[in-house]
Structures are given as structure tokens and as C-alpha cells.
Amino acid sequence: MPQLLPRTAGALLLALGLAATSPAVAQQPGNPPAAAAPTAPTAPAATPQQMSLARDVVLYSGIARSFEVVVPQYLDQIGANLTRTRPDLIRDLNVVMEQVKPEFDKRVDEMIDNAARIYAARLTEPQLKDAATFFKSPAGIAYVQAQPAMMGDLFPAMQAWQKRMSEDMVTRIRAEMKKKGHDL
Numbered sequence: 659m660p661q662l663l664p665r666t667a668g669a670l671l672l673a674l675g676l677a678a679t680s681p682a683v684a685q686q687p688g689n690p691p692a693a694a695a696p697t698a699p700t701a702p703a704a705t706p707q708q709m710s711l712a713r714d715v716v717l718y719s720g721i722a723r724s725f726e727v728v729v730p731q732y733l734d735q736i737g738a739n740l741t742r743t744r745p746d747l748i749r750d751l752n753v754v755m756e757q758v759k760p761e762f763d764k765r766v767d768e769m770i771d772n773a774a775r776i777y778a779a780r781l782t783e784p785q786l787k788d789a790a791t792f793f794k795s796p797a798g799i800a801y802v803q804a805q806p807a808m809m810g811d812l813f814p815a816m817q818a819w820q821k822r823m824s825e826d827m828v829t830r831i832r833a834e835m836k837k838k839g840h841d842l
Contacts, residue, residue: 704778711786712777718793720802
């Protein structure tokens with residue numbers, strides 16, 4: 659359980675990064691429509707070797723940890739929600755959740771495969787090989803092991819930085835607007 663917070667923070671940062679770049683966010687009211695992104699030429703199908711290397715990168719880089727925590731977290735949430743008003747369900751619900759967990763654990767492999775396809779589409783075989791070699795090296799292993807703690811430290815540091823940045827921007831803009839005769 660002690661590793662849950664750093665893992666959750668890492669998953670949250672990943673989700674925030676993905677959400678911030680999603681087309682839905684870009685099209686929110688008040689945001690001008692984004693210019694159509696140029697479409698990249700369709701990449702040739704990845705070779706089996708490229709897919710194997712991409713999967714290694716996903717697994718050894720720690721990215722897969724973000725996917726692996728989803729099933730237990732959802733099961734915990736479902737259990738808490740269902741037993742909040744029906745505590746009599748706990749025993750049977752625990753049995754059922756253990757019964758269905760392997761079925762949903764297989765879906766983690768689906769996401770790992772999806773991530774591997776994305777990596778294989780964006781990186782060449784030599785690049786994937788270099789990345790896999792790094793993540794399997796002592797330095798890469800140390801990086802991946804330290805990553806949850808670093809992400810746990812990074813999240814509050816990022817929040818503090820954003821708060822300071824926002825305050826500094828408002829102060830600076832007010833000062834510049836005051837020079838132009840506007841009191842904000």
C-alpha cells in the first residue's frame with residue numbers, strides 16, 4: 659500500500675498529460691478551434707522484432723505500471739461503493755472480485771500491446787533497441803525503481819511551481835496594465 663500514492667501520482671500525471679493534449683480539451687468553449695494537425699504519413703507495419711522491442715520498452719520503462727494499477731484500483735472502488743450501503747455484501751463481493759480479477763488482468767496486456775504499437779509507430783527499431791538496452795541496464799533499472807518516488811515528489815513540486823507561476827503572471831500583468839492606465 660505505501661507505493662500506491664506514488665503510483666497513483668504517476669498515473670495521475672500521465673492522465674493529466676493525456677487529457678491536456680486531447681482534442682476534447684482543445685475544443686472546450688472559450689478555446690479557439692485548433693488548426694487541423696498535419697497527418698503523418700502512415701508508418702509501415704511494425705516488424706515482429708520492432709514490436710518485441712517496443713513491448714520491452716513499455717515493460718522495462720515502468721510505463722506498464724500505470725496500466726497495472728487500474729484493475730486493483732477499480733476493484734477497490736467498486737467494493738467500497740457497493741458495500742458502503744450494503745456491508746452484508748462484503749464476503750460474497752470479495753469472492754466475486756477475486757473470481758473476475760484474472761479476466762480483467764488480461765486487459766492490462768491489451769493496453770501494454772496498444773502502447774507497444776504506439777511506440778513501434780513512433781520509434782525506429784534501432785531507437786527501440788537503444789531504449790530497451792538502457793532500461794535493462796543498471797542505470798535504467800535504478801531510474802525505473804526511483805521513478806515512483808520521483809513522481810511522488812514531482813507532483814507537489816509541480817503544483818507549487820504552477821501556483822507561483824500563476825501568481826507571478828497575474829502580478830506582472832497587473833503591473834504592466836497599470837502602466838497603461840488600467841487598474842485590475
